[in-house]
Amino acid sequence: MGELLKNYDVWGAIWTTIQLAVLSAIGATVIGTIVAIMRVSPVAVLRGLGTSYVNIFRNTPLTVLLVMSVLGLAFILGLSFSDDFARNAYWWAVAMLSLYHAAFICEALRSGINTVPAGQAEAARSIGLTFSQSLSQVLLPQAFRGAVAPLVSTYIALIKNTTVAAVIGVTDIAGLLQEITENEGAQLGIFFMVAMVFVVLTLPLGVFGTSLSRRLAVKR
Amino acid sequence: MSEPLVVMKDVNKHYGDLHVLKDINLEIGKGEVVILIGPSGSGKSTLCRTINRLETFEAGSITIDGKELPQEGKALADLRADVGMVFQSFNLFAHKTILENVTLGPIKVRKTPKAQAEKRAMELLERVGVAHQAAKYPAQLSGGQQQRVAIARSLAMDPKVMLFDEPTSALDPEMINEVLDVMVTLAKEGMTMVVVTHEMGFARKAAQRVVFLADGQIVEQATPEEFFTNPKSDRAKDFLGKILTH
Numbered sequence A: 001m002g003e004l005l006k007n008y009d010v011w012g013a014i015w016t017t018i019q020l021a022v023l024s025a026i027g028a029t030v031i032g033t034i035v036a037i038m039r040v041s042p043v044a045v046l047r048g049l050g051t052s053y054v055n056i057f058r059n060t061p062l063t064v065l066l067v068m069s070v071l072g073l074a075f076i077l078g079l080s081f082s083d084d085f086a087r088n089a090y091w092w093a094v095a096m097l098s099l100y101h102a103a104f105i106c107e108a109l110r111s112g113i114n115t116v117p118a119g120q121a122e123a124a125r126s127i128g129l130t131f132s133q134s135l136s137q138v139l140l141p142q143a144f145r146g147a148v149a150p151l152v153s154t155y156i157a158l159i160k161n162t163t164v165a166a167v168i169g170v171t172d173i174a175g176l177l178q179e180i181t182e183n184e185g186a187q188l189g190i191f192f193m194v195a196m197v198f199v200v201l202t203l204p205l206g207v208f209g210t211s212l213s214r215r216l217a218v219k220r
Numbered sequence B: 001m002s003e004p005l006v007v008m009k010d011v012n013k014h015y016g017d018l019h020v021l022k023d024i025n026l027e028i029g030k031g032e033v034v035i036l037i038g039p040s041g042s043g044k045s046t047l048c049r050t051i052n053r054l055e056t057f058e059a060g061s062i063t064i065d066g067k068e069l070p071q072e073g074k075a076l077a078d079l080r081a082d083v084g085m086v087f088q089s090f091n092l093f094a095h096k097t098i099l100e101n102v103t104l105g106p107i108k109v110r111k112t113p114k115a116q117a118e119k120r121a122m123e124l125l126e127r128v129g130v131a132h133q134a135a136k137y138p139a140q141l142s143g144g145q146q147q148r149v150a151i152a153r154s155l156a157m158d159p160k161v162m163l164f165d166e167p168t169s170a171l172d173p174e175m176i177n178e179v180l181d182v183m184v185t186l187a188k189e190g191m192t193m194v195v196v197t198h199e200m201g202f203a204r205k206a207a208q209r210v211v212f213l214a215d216g217q218i219v220e221q222a223t224p225e226e227f228f229t230n231p232k233s234d235r236a237k238d239f240l241g242k243i244l245t246h
């Protein structure tokens, strides 16, 4: 075990996993919120675009998206983030993890918005609030409460799904696990360590989510 | 008759195959209080809600104070600010305090400074008798109190006209009067009001006109006294027969 820590960049791999998770979570949140707003907007064209987005990205396997990005978009169409192979794979992983999970973030937010009684949206409009004011003042603050649980599930899934990036050669923990297993043979210890890393990353998120939804619930 | 504040001309609306509003022509004068009455499903709510475009309509026109209702966007929001609406189910913002419910519109739409908006809100809450509840959340209030807050929230925008869609039908009987009293006072002070209600006592006390709607059509219009004691149309006689036997 100690030998492995010396011969392989374990900390670097963990750090890559954390980076993938954080950057993709930010990207997914930004894109997901925009798509959610499109899906509840009064403009039919935007609603249609939002719906298509969710249907496409939610129903395509992440592995397919990643392979398609590196092989299809990068090699064939020449859309590269970087000339360096590893860097390019890394950024495509962030992009695809963001786009994929944005569909789930969008649906989590939308289910939250649907928990707000429609009458409140009408009341907001009838005192003269614009669409964006109704959204920011009335709908989203309450939607967030209903969305906490599905959002937390999405972020946990996202953290675990970063392992798929190994498929396109990103050296995150899963990539490292693959490499070590190939070179040294399967070892229980290293599997256990990888599993622990994910427990350490995801567990606090679940605890935080539970306490947050409890805190938001009392305010009513 | 004072000059009309709300003018509906040949307004028609469908829900799919259902023709809910048929050639509605209605003028409401400044300071006038009009009661909309009619059987369930006759289109009272729909008519009320087209006036501030919570419902769209296909044909005809609606003007408020001489201005045509805009289709959407900022212009529509501005116009809605001038039309107060009070709902059957109160629809207070659950995550905001009573005071914040009343100040939200003035601060965000009218750009009134916060301190001034709060001062005015407290006056209005005082007027509807819930000032001591200002720091609470809607769920902590009784239905009658919530509805009075909803009225204060509308009043805070200084509306030109107020729409009430069955404001007392979700209330326990002992709370109905506290809300109707506030509405009678408003009427006496000269507020222009369109009220969907079956409360005849209120109609007699506060309204100048009753508009009877059946199957999406205006069937009859008269003063409350005349309508309730001597209805002309068979539809109205039939309808009044049903609500009076209860």
Ligand SMILES: Nc1ncnc2c1ncn2[C@@H]1O[C@H](COP(=O)(O)OP(=O)(O)OP(=O)(O)O)[C@@H](O)[C@H]1O
Pocket (backbone or CB within 6 Å): B015, B018, B020, B038, B039, B040, B041, B042, B043, B044, B045, B046, B047
């Ligand atoms: N969103 C909708 N989609 C389809 N049909 C609707 C919709 N809203 C109302 N309707 C129908 O339109 C008709 C008029 O409805 P409306 O709510 O205006 O009646 P109302 O006079 O207010 O009745 P009530 O006294 O029961 O409140 C009814 O037949 C109703 O079923």
Ligand SMILES: [Mg+2]
Pocket (backbone or CB within 6 Å): B044, B045, B046, B166
């Ligand atoms: Mg109705």
